[in-house]
Amino acid sequence: MEEPKASRRYLTKAQNREVILSAARSVFAQMGFAKATVRDVIRATPLASGTFYNYFKSKEEVYQALRDEAALAIRPALRQARLAAETQEEFLASGFHAFFAFVLSRREADAVAEASHFRMDSPQVLAGFAELREDLEKAIARGLFPPVHAGLLASSIVGVAFELAQQVKAGTDVEDATGFATALLLGGISALPPA
Amino acid sequence: MEEPKASRRYLTKAQNREVILSAARSVFAQMGFAKATVRDVIRATPLASGTFYNYFKSKEEVYQALRDEAALAIRPALRQARLAAETQEEFLASGFHAFFAFVLSRREADAVAEASHFRMDSPQVLAGFAELREDLEKAIARGLFPPVHAGLLASSIVGVAFELAQQVKAGTDVEDATGFATALLLGGISALPPA
DNA sequence: AGAAAAATTGACGCCTCGTCATTTTCCTCT
DNA sequence: AGAGGAAAATGACGAGGCGTCAATTTTTCT
Numbered sequence: 238m239e240e241p242k243a244s245r246r247y248l249t250k251a252q253n254r255e256v257i258l259s260a261a262r263s264v265f266a267q268m269g270f271a272k273a274t275v276r277d278v279i280r281a282t283p284l285a286s287g288t289f290y291n292y293f294k295s296k297e298e299v300y301q302a303l304r305d306e307a308a309l310a311i312r313p314a315l316r317q318a319r320l321a322a323e324t325q326e327e328f329l330a331s332g333f334h335a336f337f338a339f340v341l342s343r344r345e346a347d348a349v350a351e352a353s354h355f356r357m358d359s360p361q362v363l364a365g366f367a368e369l370r371e372d373l374e375k376a377i378a379r380g381l382f383p384p385v386h387a388g389l390l391a392s393s394i395v396g397v398a399f400e401l402a403q404q405v406k407a408g409t410d411v412e413d414a415t416g417f418a419t420a421l422l423l424g425g426i427s428a429l430p431p432a
Numbered sequence: 433m434e435e436p437k438a439s440r441r442y443l444t445k446a447q448n449r450e451v452i453l454s455a456a457r458s459v460f461a462q463m464g465f466a467k468a469t470v471r472d473v474i475r476a477t478p479l480a481s482g483t484f485y486n487y488f489k490s491k492e493e494v495y496q497a498l499r500d501e502a503a504l505a506i507r508p509a510l511r512q513a514r515l516a517a518e519t520q521e522e523f524l525a526s527g528f529h530a531f532f533a534f535v536l537s538r539r540e541a542d543a544v545a546e547a548s549h550f551r552m553d554s555p556q557v558l559a560g561f562a563e564l565r566e567d568l569e570k571a572i573a574r575g576l577f578p579p580v581h582a583g584l585l586a587s588s589i590v591g592v593a594f595e596l597a598q599q600v601k602a603g604t605d606v607e608d609a610t611g612f613a614t615a616l617l618l619g620g621i622s623a624l625p626p627a
Numbered sequence: 628a629g630a631a632a633a634a635t636t637g638a639c640g641c642c643t644c645g646t647c648a649t650t651t652t653c654c655t656c657t
Numbered sequence: 658a659g660a661g662g663a664a665a666a667t668g669a670c671g672a673g674g675c676g677t678c679a680a681t682t683t684t685t686c687t
Contacts, residue, residue, distance in 0.1 A: 287638095287678085389608075392596055395591075397592060398591070421624060480668060
């Protein structure tokens with residue numbers, strides 16, 4: 238598909254994409270995603286307005302790319318932690334902890350969503366959800382978890398994770414949130430009927 | 433504050449507001465919230481463009497008004513169900529069931545969020561969250577629930593409710609979702625440490 | 628080097644934005 | 658009832674963003 242040639246052209250293209258993403262990060266954080274325009278982003282760049290559209294179709298696509306970047310940055314750690322888990326407690330706690338710590342470390346950069354209480358899931362974020370579900374299914378298969386409904390459980394974990402992440406951004410301690418979420422789900426799973 | 437005089441002026445004002453909201457519902461559903469413009473909404477109305485701004489500051493404010501409307505439509509039922517609950521199971525199940533049924537009944541009207549996987553909480557929605565938290569605190573006070581961290585539990589319930597609501601919109605049976613969420617939280621709460 | 632391919636540029640026409648002076652509608656008071 | 662005034666609706670306007678595209682520059686290939 239892609240030829241990763243180290244040609245000059247290929248390099249500049251990757252660089253320009255990064256330049257735009259970087260400018261967007263800064264512009265979105267400074268004036269908010271809603272107010273920002275494609276022109277604002279490109280103006281924070283040495284590129285011309287038309288060039289933007291060689292890289293992204295719209296402001297929304299840039300935002301999704303940024304979310305994708307974040308999702309790709311955290312997913313390997315989450316997957317690794319879950320695969321290595323030998324107890325339910327470990328499976329849940331390591332995942333929650335990694336996620337909350339990650340969110341906290343980026344709370345400045347993501348000031349975007351904070352102001353307007355809004356959330357938008359990009360493809361890579363959704364892929365992360367699917368990955369959690371797969372890992373749950375595998376964990377059920379290897380006997381770590383009882384045979385519960387993996388899809389609903391995955392959704393529930395995601396819901397708890399994202400909602401508590403808000404609390405973490407608002408000041409709740411990462412350890413407290415992790416402990417709470419882990420205990421809640423650990424206890425909950427043991428009470429769930431088999432699928 | 434407001435004098436609800438049945439004068440012609442007041443009536444027309446309320447009607448116009450409804451006309452705009454109704455047009456917005458239809459326009460957002462048809463072309464999506466992101467693509468829609470204030471002009472698209474006002475064009476679906478007999479009013480002139482400038483008139484829009486006598487009622488709302490922006491497209492976002494209209495969206496929030498629609499969300500507020502939905503939140504106000506469901507909140508009394510939720511609160512009532514929770515106050516009347518005499519068991520933990522009842523508290524959780526009645527709330528989840530009412531919420532999922534409500535979401536399902538509106539899945540057509542809310543096609544907006546579906547397409548772009550996005551969520552935006554309006555003031556009344558946030559007030560609903562606060563209400564849940566209050567009800568939990570009251571339930572703890574009257575001994576229905578153990579003394580857990582009400583804020584974190586409320587967030588968790590909200591997270592599970594919203595995420596499973598997506599599954600309900602996607603085809604999961606309301607009873608199944610309700611049963612799952614109730615069992616999960618019922619079991620989870622019993623495993624929670626005291627606050 | 629010369630030609631072809633790829634990428635950049637910025638000006639252009641179209642559209643939306645939010646405002647505001649003007650006009651229309653409604654209410655009040657004598 | 659009707660004059661006067663307040664409230665609301667109207668639509669034209671300047672400012673500015675949108676996405677496109679023909680022209681230009683840069684890179685690659687032979």
